[in-house]
Amino acid sequence: MASDYFLARKTSGLSLGEGNEPPGSPTSPQALRTNPLSSKVTSVLSASYADPDIKDALRLLDKRNVENNAETRRQLRLDVQKEVIESNGDIIREFGHVAEQLKRIGITIASLNEGCEEMKRHISSAHTETAPVLEDATDLIKQKNHVESKQQLLKAFNAHFVISDDEMSALTSTAEPVDDRFFAVLTRAKQIQTDCEILLGTENQRLGLEVMDQISKNLNSAFQKLYRWIQREFKTLNLENPQISSAIRRALRVLAERPSLFQSCLDFFAEAREHILTDAFYTALTGTSVNGQEDTSVKPIELVAHDPLRYVGDMLAWTHSATVSEREALEVLFISDGDEIAKGIQAGRDSEPWNRIADDGASSSFDGLKALNELVDRDVTGVARVLRQRIGQMIQSHEETIMAYKIANLLNFYRITFSKLLGEESVLLEALSTLEESALRQFRALMRDHVAGLQTETHVPPADLGPPKFLQDGLKQLTAIMKTYETSFTSANTRETGFQPILTEAFDPFIQESKKVAQGLESPQSAIFSINCLLAARTTLAPFDFTTERLSNTQESVEEYARGLIEHQYSFFRNNSALQPLLQALAPLSDTKEDLKSIRSLGTFQPEPLTQASQTLDDFLPSALMDAMENLKHLQSSKLAREITEAAAERFCDDFEQVEDKLIAADEIWEEENDEKEPLRAFFPRTGGEIRVLLS
Known part of the structure; x- marks a missing residue:
């Protein structure tokens, strides 16, 4: 619409x-x-x-x-106005009801105001009457709170800074055991001592001093109790069992906070262990304890005293076994707990500054490995004294050269072993070093006595010019020494240098004596005898890698004597083949025509002497090589004899070819001059090729 x-x-x-x-x-x-x-x-x-x-x-x-339409529009306006008027009337009526309700509310509020005023009057009267009581109650509450605060503070102070009688008894009484409760109370006491330093920094210095004085006395008593307890435990401690009880380990960690007591405890332990190990070593040696009781379970080491090497080896082996066992037993203490002990010792040094003066020369940090080595070394000090005495007597009482060196090498082996086990600064290592030096001195003295005896004797070379008996014995002795030295722990870099003094004592004197014997022989027997001696020495030295330099010197000496034999064989070839006169005659001549032409005028090259020389050469050549080898029949190396002879034969062939060349040159010159004389080659027909074939 x-x-x-x-x-x-x-x-x-x-x-x-x-x-x-x-x-x-x-x-x-x-x-x-x-x-x-x-x-x-x-x-x-x-x-x-x-x-x-x-x-x-x-x-x-x-x-x-x-x-x-117009009617509707007019009516609509009227209707709207009517509705507006009716709505306004409804609103007015509703507001009337609201006004009535507001009046009733106003009456109620007035009544409430009157009640409030009445209550204010009653409250004011009550407040006036109760104000003094409230003030007194407030003061009492404040006093109560203050007393309660003091009570809590006192309770907290007693709980933290005061040790109860039961705890005091557990901490200081020797009748109480050293158990977990003891260590707990000790820890609490140390904490109290630390907290007292805080009190000293406040206004309560007197209280802090009193508490610290008392707690310091308690701590000192506690550490004394712990120290005596550890000493008692050490007396009954069985180190055959490689595990030390955890209680002792814990006690030692705590005792480390008192370095003086800790060191004293270690000294006591080392002394006790020294006596125990010394007695055990005596029992192992004799089969009888120090109290005279026989131990049937032990086979006495002294039963093998007739064999010095085994006797010394058994004593050293027992010592090594005991040392390793001792180290393994104590390793748990100083290695696994080393950091804790180091912290304890450092804390003790900080708390006892007066002890630092005595420790100025010592290391400021605790070395667990070093402490372990020192303690084990002190434990075996008594055993080291017995070893020094027994082995020293054994070295002095035996005068066998090889045995002295074997003992020295055995001592060297164990010295190196113990140096790895205990370090370089060890009483046991010092004892072994002294014994090793003593054994080497005995070895050198015996060798010098033996050599001095050889020098006073008159030695005759064998008929076959082989090594004499004294040299064979010396080389046999040297072989035993080198086999012993080969098993030593000497490093590869110093093995040869370290063995040079031994060669000087046990090898050079015999070679020198052989040279003296060779000087009494004529050539070539002297050279053959010397070579045979040097070959025997070379055979002895060759298997070992620490004789390289001396082996090289020996080979050079052999080659030098071999050159002398080559000269001898060469002279044999020249003299027995009649070639020597020809060579001497041709020596002044050169290769000029005049000199070559003058060869015919020389007496040696006249037909008759030259024919005679050719005949002598023919007679010599068939057996020349065998005769030359016969000269070296006493040389014990057939290979060397053949090489010497071949070298001499080669030089002889070279000389013969020189004579041959000059004879041919002289014949050619005479042919050029139409000389009717016979050529020189007709009287001396042998060729260099034939000579080489016959001497090959």
């Missing part, structure tokens, strides 16, 4: 606007701008249909189902 209304208005508007009205007409644009109605129409037409108010108005019109 509303759409119909607007449609009608639009149609009427269009009809009014059809045609061209004059400017003065009421419907002209100028009239519309000044006419209120036109303004209203313009405003209505310019309104947007999307305006919510218009939509609501249109929706209400649709609900009334009215038509768009």
Whole structure:
């Protein structure tokens, strides 16, 4: 219906606007701008249909189902005004009810105000009467809170800074055991001592001094108790079991906070262990304890005293076994708990600054490994004394050269072993070093005595010019020494250098004595004898890698004597083949024509002497090599004899070829001059090739 209304208005508007009205007409644009109605129409037409108010108005019109005519529009206006009036009347009535309710509320509020005023008067009267009581109660509450605070503070102080009688008994009484409760109380006492330092920094210095004085006395008594307890435990401690009880380990860690007591405890333990190990070593040696009781479970080491090497080896082996066992037993203490002990000792040094003066020369940090080595070394000090005495007597009482060196090498082996086990600064290591030096001195003294005895004797070389008996014995002895030295722990870099003094004592004197014997022989027996001796020495030295330099020197000596034998064999070839006179005659001549031509005039190259020389050469050559080898039949190396002979034969062949070449050159010169004489080669027909074949 509303759409119909607007449609009608639009149609009427269009009809009014059809045609061209004059400017003065009421419907002209100028009239519309000044006419209120036109303004209203313009405003209505310019309104947007999307305006919510218009939509609501249109929706209400649709609900009334009215038509768009003049009657309806008039009636609609009246109806709207009527409804507005009725609505205003309803509002006024409702406000009347609200006014009545507000009046009743005002009466109620007034009544409440009167009650409140009454209550204020009663409260003021009560407050005036109770104010003194409340003030007294407040003071009492404050006093109570203050007393309670002091009580809690005193309770806390007693709980923290005061040790109870039961705890004091557990801490200081020797009748109480050293158990977990003791260590717990000790820890608490140390904490109290530390906290007392805080009190000293406050206004309660007197209280802090009193508590610290008392707790220091308690701590000293506790550490004395712990120290005596550890000493008692050490007396019954069985180190054969490689595990030390955890209680002792814990006690030692705590005792380390008193370095003086800790060191004293270790001294006591070392002394006790020294006596125990010394007695055990005595039992192992004799099969009888120090009390005279025979131990059937032990085979006495002294039963093998007739064998010095085994006797010394058994004593050293027992000592090594005991040392290793002792170290393993104590290793748990100083290695696994080393850090704790170091911390304890450092804490003790900090708490006892007066002890630092005595420890100025010592290391400021605790070395668990070093402490372990020192303690084990002190434990075996008694055993080291017995070893030094027994082995020293054994070294002095035996005068066998090889045995002295074997004992020295055995001592060297164990010295190196113990140096790895206990370190370089050890009483046991010092004892072994002294014994090793003593054994080496005995070895050198025996060797010098033996050599001095050889020098006073007259030695005759064997008929076969082989090594003499004294040299064979010396080389046999040297072989035993080198086999012993080969098993030592000497490093590869110093093995040869370390063995040089031994060669000087046990090898060089025999070689020198052999040279003296060789000086009494004629050539070539002297060289053959010397080579045979040197070959035997070379055979002895060759298997060992620490005789390289001496082996090289020996080989050079052999080669030097071999060169002398080559000269001898070479002279044999020249003299027995009749080639020597020819060589001597040709020696002054050069290769000039005049010198070559003068060869025929030499007496040695006349037909008869030259023929005789050729005949002598022919007679010598068939057996020349065998005869030359016969000269070296006593040389014990057939290979060397053959090499010497071959070298001499080669030089002889070279000389013969020189003679041959000059004879041929001289014959060629005479042929050029048409000389009718016989050529020299006719009297001396042998060729160099034939000589080489016969001597090969």
